Amino acid sequence: MLDDVILRFATMLDRLGRATIRAVAEFGFAASLFGQALWWIVMGRARRQPVRLAPIVIQCVEIGIAALPIITVLAATIGLMLAIQGIYTLRTFGAESRVTLGIALSTVREFSPLITGILVAGRSGSALAARLGTMRINQEIDALTVMGISPVRFLVVPPLVAMAVMMPLLTLWADLVGLFAAGLYVSAQLQTSLAAYGDELLNILKLNDFMHGLAKSSIFAALITTVGVVNGASVSGGAEGVGRMTTRSVVHAISAIVITDMVFAFMVTR
Amino acid sequence: MNLKTHENNGTVVVSLAGEIDLEHSPSVRKQLMELMFDRRDVLVDMAQVAYIDSSGIASLVEAYQMARKNATRFVLVAVSQPALRVLQLARLDKVFALADTVEAALAG
C-alpha cells in the first residue's frame, strides 16, 4: 500500500522533471531562434544572405494592413466599453466628469497594446505556426537548409521585422480609434463637446504614456513571432500535429502577452 | 574561361574556350548581346569548351532568339562533346543552327 503511494509519487516527480526539462529546452530554443534572427538581420549581407525587403513588405501587409478593419472595430468597442463602465462607476461618487482620465490612461497604457497583441497573436501568430508546421512536415524546411538558404533568415526574419514595425503602428491606431469612440459616448452622456474632450486628453496624456503602450507592443511582437515559430518548428505527427501546435501557439502567445504586460507595468511604474 | 573575337568577311567569330559557368556566363552574355544589338552575323566557335552550365546555355538561347528577331545569323560551330551533351539534354541541338567548321558555316 505504502509502496504503491511512493511509486506513484516517484512517477509523478519523474513526469514533472521531464516536463520541466522540456519547458526549459523549449525556452532555450526560443531564445536561440530570436538571437539567430537578430544575427541574420545584422550579418546577413556579410554572409551573402541579405534579408530582403520584398518578403518583409508582404508580411507587413498581411500582419498589419489586413488586420486594420478588425482592430478598428475592437478598439472602438473597447473605448465605448471603458466610457460606459467609467461613467457608471464614477456616477456613484458623482465624479462622472473625471471619467476622461481613466479612459485615456487605461486605453493608451493597457487596452490598446493588449487587444492589438491578442488579435495579432490570433491572426498572424497562429498563421505563422501553421505555415512553419506544414513546411516542417512537408520537408520544405530541410529543402531550404540543403539549398544553403538559412530557414531563420528566410522564414523567421521577415515576419519578425514586420511584426516589430506593424504592432506599434496598429497599437497607435487602436489608441486613436478607442479614444475617439470613447469621446463620442462621453460627450453625448455628459453634454460636453468632443473638442472639450480632446483638450482634456491633451492635458492628461503625456508622451510617456504612449511610449509605455508602444514599448509593450514591440515586446509583444517579438513574443508572438517567437512563440509561433517555436511551435511551428516543433510540429510532429502530420496534419493533426499542425493543428495542435497552432492552437498551442495561440494559447502560449496570449498567455505570454498578458503576463509580460503585468510584469512590464509593475517594473515601469515602480 | 577565354573569349576571343575576330572578323571574317563581315561575320564575327566568337571563340569560347574553357569552363563557362555561373561566374563567367554573365560576361559571355554581355558580349553576345552587344553583337546582337549591332545586328552582326555571329558564329560561336565552341570547339574548346570544356564545360558549359545552364546559365551559359541560357545566354546562347537569348542571343539566338535576338538574332532570329533581327534576321541575322547566329550559328554554333564545332560544338565540343561536353557542350553538345548539355544541349541534347534539353533537346536544344534541334533548335540551334549548328555547323561543323567555321568554313562550312561561312559558306552556308
Added chain:
Amino acid sequence: MNPVQVKNLDTHYGHRHILKDVSLEVRQGEIFVIMGGSGSGKTTLLNHLLGLLRPSSGSVHILGQDINTIGALAKQELRTKMGVAFQSGALFSSMSVGDNIALPLREHTKLDDTTIGIVTRLKLEVVSLAGFADLMPSELSGGMIKRAAFARAIVMDPKLLFCDEPSAGLDPVVAASIDDLILRLRDAMGMSIVVVTHDLDSAFKIADRICVLDKGEVLALDTADAIRASPNERIQNLLNRRTEEAEIDPDAYLRRLLGEKDEDEDEEPMRDHL
C-alpha cells in the same frame, strides 16, 4: 577525390543505435543506390549525407569537405554544389513551380532575371514539364511534383545529386520515366548521383553500384550484378521479397506484450534548430 566519403559512421536516435559503423564512398560520375527496407536506416543515412543530422561518431565528406566540421559559410557554398530531390518533392507550397525552381538562382547568384527565367524554363524542359512554370505545386500530380523537385535540384547544375525514393508512390510508367531522367542527367552532366530507394526494379535499372543497408549495417556494397548474384541469404531474401523470420528476444517481447516501456523509448529528441 570521391564526391561522397563516409567513414565509420555511428548514429543514435535517443538511446537507439540507428547506423552501425557505416563506411562507403561514391565515385565520380556514378549512380550509387542505397537500398534497404523500411527501418534499415537508409533515410537516416541520407540525412547525414545532407548534413541535416550530426553523427555520434565517424565522418561524412562531401566533395572533399567534412560537412560536420566546416564553417557555416563553407557549408553554404558546398550546398550550392549539391542538389536534393526529396521524397515528397518538398516544393514550397506558397510559390509557383517556376519560382520554386528559380529560388536557388535568385538567392545564390547575381544572374540577370532574363537568364534566370531561361534557365528555369530550360530545366522544366529537361524534366518534361514545359509550360508548367506558373502553376502552384498543389495543382500538380504526384509524378509532376517529383519532376519539378528534380528540376529544382539540378537548377544550379550541381556536381552531386541526391534523390530520396524517386519512384515511391508513382505508377510503374511514371516511375520508369523518372529512372530514365536520372540516367539522362548523369550522362549529360556527368553528375554523381546518390539514390535512396526500396524499389528493387528501379535500383537494378539505374545503379552502377548498390549499397544494401539492413538494420543500420552495410550488408553488402558492390556492383549491381554482383549484388544480384550474391550468395548471402539476407540479400537474397531482400531481392526475392521474402520476409525474414526475426529473431525473438523473449525478454523484450514479453515486455512489449505487457506494455512496459523501455526507458526513454518514447522520448523524441528535442529539435534544437530550425
